[in-house]
């Protein structure tokens with residue numbers, strides 16, 4: 001006999017992404033580049049001077065000001081947490097719960113459903129169209145049927161890679177009583193963003209992360225750009241001093257190297273286009289990506305077996321082949337030129 005967890009967690013499996021040894025890791029959409037060494041030297045020196053016997057700045061004031069400058073918004077519109085997953089959790093703690101319903105467009109990032117469950121929020125899946133985009137012709141009826149007070153949209157969408165039309169996202173936010181959360185974890189790889197719209201709406205939140213472009217997945221830093229009233233509510237559900245002082249400092253310093261980050265984005269976008277080009281010569285179906293990964297489906301081959309054969313060659317991609325609507329699909333993260341080449345050469349050989 002063991003103590004019983006809260007009801008609703010019974011069938012719950014938690015987050016699943018294989019962590020197996022591999023030399024070429026193209027499975028979790030991180031940046032292939034480490035943070036710049038001059039940034040790390042500057043930070044590690046400054047860490048010596050932090051008063052670690054004291055609690056950190058609870059509201060991460062300087063970091064919020066820097067994020068606000070970066071996005072040209074007010075600091076009151078910025079909420080920061082330990083990764084964008086924690087931002088999503090804070091949103092669901094604040095706006096979900098047993099009396100609320102959250103919806104999203106499936107297939108999409110699994111944590112919207114997972115964190116809904118953890119916060120006792122009912123989750124309503126809305127099916128995407130046949131092309132795996134949000135079905136614009138059904139948007140209003142689907143939303144009415146879902147009757148959700150909270151809607152998550154991932155754009156560009158993980159794992160399909162496609163960005164949604166901004167006018168469709170504006171339609172989602174038409175009802176001021178519905179909180180619309182646009183997850184732009186991959187926003188920097190896409191030419192469009194909903195951040196400029198946040199200031200003119202009371203119900204639109206954009207979520208961003210330092211885990212991808214900023215090369216800081218290991219540090220766990222994410223944030224929301226939200227109307228000030230919403231941001232204030234998010235701070236209420238955050239634990240006191242949840243962001244440690246060394247992390248606040250590293251994120252703050254990172255924001256001083258925007259042009260370096262933009263160069264990395266341009267490099268990864270060029271690599272993505274190259275990858276898409278080479279995939280188009282292979283017997284696979286692929287979806288157009290505005291992110292740092294590509295979803296593809298091998299023709300006449302079992303993707304699960306192909307995944308294993310890639311692992312045997314030291315190459316790890318993400319296996320989506322058992323997911324509804326993504327049958328026989330794999331997703332590859334864009335890595336460095338040599339990692340991408342290793343993956344493409346192995347794939348070409350295996351599909352020959």
Ligand code: PMP
Pocket residue numbers: 028029082083084085086109154158183185186208209210211217220221222
């Ligand atoms: N949103 C999306 C769409 C993601 O793909 C991820 C990372 N897999 C996250 C949020 C979470 O990122 P993090 O918690 O590292 O900021």
